Amino acid sequence: MRFRMIDRIRSYEPQRGICGAKTVSFEEYSLRTALGAEASLPESLLLESLFQLGNWLIVLSSDFTQMGLVIRTGRIEFVEPVGPGQRIDSTVTVKHYRNDGICFDGEARVGDRTVARGESCLAVPAPLSNYFDPDDLRVLFSEIHRPEED
Numbered sequence: 023m024r025f026r027m028i029d030r031i032r033s034y035e036p037q038r039g040i041c042g043a044k045t046v047s048f049e050e051y052s053l054r055t056a057l058g059a060e061a062s063l064p065e066s067l068l069l070e071s072l073f074q075l076g077n078w079l080i081v082l083s084s085d086f087t088q089m090g091l092v093i094r095t096g097r098i099e100f101v102e103p104v105g106p107g108q109r110i111d112s113t114v115t116v117k118h119y120r121n122d123g124i125c126f127d128g129e130a131r132v133g134d135r136t137v138a139r140g141e142s143c144l145a146v147p148a149p150l151s152n153y154f155d156p157d158d159l160r161v162l163f164s165e166i167h168r169p170e171e172d
Contacts (some may be wrong), residue, residue, distance in 0.1 A: 027044055027070050037083045040082070042078070046110065079114060089154070093144055094143070097140065100138050102135065102137050110137065113129050115128070126144075
């Protein structure tokens with residue numbers, strides 16, 4: 023999670039779902055303007071924010087012992103672009119949580135508008151310590167877990 027696409031985790035229920043937020047910074051949207059398109063967050067980074075939120079749920083559900091490696095995505099839809107300064111509120115919901123794989127659906131919204139959604143993303147659990155220092159992620163979680171903010 024070095025390229026951090028989640029600024030805040032508002033709520034989570036282990037093995038069921040998680041809600042978080044990301045505010046688009048000027049650096050992230052400028053990646054797209056360099057290619058001649060309107061200033062907006064590239065779709066790949068919007069999708070990455072949903073993946074990272076789902077990964078946080080796996081980390082939290084396993085008490086910082088596992089993370090998820092995405093191996094398949096189902097249907098992904100980008101509805102409208104997200105511009106600089108806009109806050110993306112995302113929700114990831116578990117369809118199936120098993121030892122051999124976790125299947126998620128996700129939705130990203132700006133205000134009351136859906137900007138992206140994904141169905142049936144499959145991640146396999148992997149040992150967290152093979153990729154990240156669990157203590158570092160605990161510190162990061164303490165910084166971004168802010169349920170009292172809206």
